[in-house]
Amino acid sequence: MSRFGRYFDGSDGVNEARRPTRDQSHGCCDDEISQLTKIKSTPHGHLSRTVPGKAKLPISPVKMLLGRECNYNGRGRFSLSDGCHVLSRYLPVNGPSVVDTIRSCTYVSQFSTDGSLFIAGFQDSHIRIYDVDLGWKIHKDIQARSLRWTITDASLSPDRRFLVYSSISPIAHIVNVESATKESLANVTEIHEGLEFSSNVDNYDDYSFGIFSVKFSNDGRELVAASSDQSIYVYDLASKRLNLRIQAHMSDVNAVCFADESGHIIYSGSDDHLCKVWDRRCFVNRGQAAGVLIGHLEGITFIDTRGDGRYFISNGKDQSIKLWDIRKMSSDVNYTSRRRYADWDYRWMEYPERAKKLRHPDDLSLATYRGHSVLRTLIRCYFSPAYSTGQKYIYTGSTDGSVYIYDLVNGDQVAKLDFHDDPVRDCNWHPSYPMIVSSSWDGIIANWEFPGKGQESMLLKRTRRRRPAFY
Template identity: 40%
Template sequence: MDHQPPNSHSEGEEDESELEQNIGEGQEGLIGGTAHEQHARQLAYILSGNSPMRIGQLIFASGTGRSFPGCQQRRVSLRSGEDIDPVPNPEGQELMRSGEFGSDDFTKSRSWESGGDSTGVRRKSIPNTSISKLLLQRELGCYTSGRERRLNQLVAQLMVPSTDADFIVHYDTRSYSGQFSEDGNFFYSCSQDFRVRMYDTSNPYQWKYYKTVDYIGGRWTITDATLSPDNRHLAYSSITTRVCLASTAPEDDEMHPLEFSNGRNHNRNAMDPRCGIWSIRFCGDGRELVAGANDGCLYVYDIETRTPVLRLGGHEKDVNAVCYGDRASPHIIYSGSDDATIKVWDRRSMADGREVGVFVGHTEGLTYVDSKGDGRYVLSNGKDQTMKLWDIRKMMDKGKFDSMAHRNYGIGFDYRRDRYTEPPTKHPRDCSLVTYRGHSVLKTLVRCHFSPPTSTGSRYVYTGSADGKVKIYNIDATEVATIDVHAATIGSRPMVPDLMDNSYHHWGGGTTAWRTCVRDVSWHPSAPALATTSWNGFGLSTGTVTLHSWNSAGGKPKSYNAKLQADFLENDMGEYSEDGEYAETESGESEGY
């Protein structure tokens, strides 16, 4: 694998692969021993010149209370405590009452008041109406016109998917992203083998595989993918300057390369050939792509002319995520970076290369940003283990941002290997509306999303998590549900020794036990079901996509390969034991996957 160019500042996963490869080749004896022995070996390995890891990274990776207790991890102290982000959040509650994020239960009678005692006003709450009663009322025609529409929305938003998986799709490499199309008829899945699989999901509970497209000459993995507004084309990227554009039609196998470094010597908007792309998105009219790269820049690419037309250099570190603010127009763009900021760009006034505003509040780098699609609200995930909701009307002005003291509130930990042990803290200039805690943003760039308006009334926000779960929250930060993908999938395929070479390990230890890290989640736009895309398997060496629905029948889910073929028989798989091994079948043989 090619080495990352020295002038790029990636904190992404390609460095991880190179480090692990070097460890595997020269440090088989590193794992094991006491913490001091491990760090001594690490230090000796770095000084030998064989490791791409810097001494500073080792010091930060050691963490509080380990081998470098004198290391000053944070330059500026932050306020901490359980009360810094109240749950339920008052601003979130107000948003839920506003109707912008789903419907309240209007079938309940309003609280009544009585001045019957001297202590003041008493309020009586009416119990929530059950979903079965709501369905009966809808069938009987109890509500009409606007009230009927609200009732349908209320019924839909109560149908939250469960942990029970309808089926599991297995891949032989880690899976990085997967999303339904806006109409729900299509699902794509991107894996580390540089392949994108496409599925017909017109029946959301019975998928049909129909096509695979490849990325030739990629680095580390496929980093992102995006569907055109008409669903006719899929663009996907790797840690290079090239984006591949493929047709989603089953009979069309043609792929068009879109080179962002094209004409570098003559086009000041082109990307440096040594850089790579982390994130891409189609604009609302499908004519342009915006990309976030590991040089801290955004690039706007004109698809018709095959030319990069704009380069925006507003970030100090990698741009890990980009999105458009309004699905119907190409004007507002959000970008999330490892510099811990989200910047807001207006396509109509970007000729001078300056952002129109900044969201400040995360203390570590951003892993993902998602827009509600209304040009107003945006959601982000950060390595500070928080998800945040923002309102564009409360962004910080660029002039104010430039004039304030830029301080480092991060602790310098490596999210790919270290645990985040800091107590809940708050940025002194935090301008977010709501902060969500309880999920784990480690190992990889975990993604978050708004729930869709049709199937949920946009009532929820949800995120993957490195602990193998999906967390679903109300807008006010109260937790709605946890979907345990690890519990739903553990032991669903046999261990294949050849695949264990790709297992995920880090300084100081490794495991071959079944582990799950949910990297991406997609809620179906019209059905009460969601699909999770995960690193999932023995030693996190493989990947899965799982479907979870509201009315899942339960029981043992069906397992398939990437082409939705049942490649192994259930009675050949044996039984999984908690120590991470398979109990063999009576024949003593394990069926290969």
């Protein structure tokens, strides 16, 4: 019997020395991503020429401003990494202020790429789009079509023109966000065009499978979707047809996304505990994965890409986030995982305490982050924004009603935003300035900022628009 079989059958197939000694994160030991993060969030090296004494990180904003006045980098302004170094020190932990309250669980949320719009999807079939720059005024109130149980995902196109939403159904729907209609009632006040992800759909009552995740490509021309029929779908919006169906996993596919701007590489995560990498350019056989990433002990709830086609993170029902480098993936694409706790169900049971100390004997991840809770629903996690933080942090919702922020490199929990009474399924960091919005099952959308509401907060917004020398 293989060591995989011994481990998951219950005997001790794990070297005790490899287990974390406490229920905590352990940092990233990969030199490359540590260096990449440092380059994106560390002040320009020439700063030491103008600042007296040995510069120790983090450098105070006063010294940074002094160096800029002395033109330390020869450009008369801060570099992008300088701006990240300053802004990433001021985490959006003040507040929160309540953006909206609705008598329904909030399942999904998202900022537009420029941060001007915020989308929230609720279980009662509502999707609200807020205008962030106009004081969170409701830009569009959408009544979803053919909803089954809840809105499982919603994605805004990169140009902010269209919104696609999905449910536990093989049909997703797309709405024109730029239309003049504020109250968008499906096929009454506005057309919600159905996008069929199954050739066997005869009517809107056909629930042969459900879509758990749907995302636009970076050019807005395609959609990628993950479904309960163990498959990944790629939909071409111009031709209004499926380009690709991949029988990807051995269980529900809960998460999927394009790896980078090219759209060639796709990441997926499933209840079979595995993350897989798919390269559309070199399918030897249709549906053959480029590689598999082993390490989670339970199902994957969400995946977020760093955007460079190499690194991504995944949230797992084993109560951990993992950081991956696809260059370290296994070629054993036919590997099948086995559950250690077959009777455990994350939807209504606590995770076994002993299991929190276990680690897969062939864990391929670069780092593991623990402290948050992934129970009852598919909790989401993300990299912090590149523009304001240099992707120095990762953050996640949690079943205990909080948002957790971890340092990407050393694994430390740097902040916990505690407010909600029910699970925070989704949370979103503004792409430009210090703001996190948490979306919870208690129906509350909460806004966390630095330094908070008032004139200083508005100054940050005006600074973003002007794009001055500070950045």
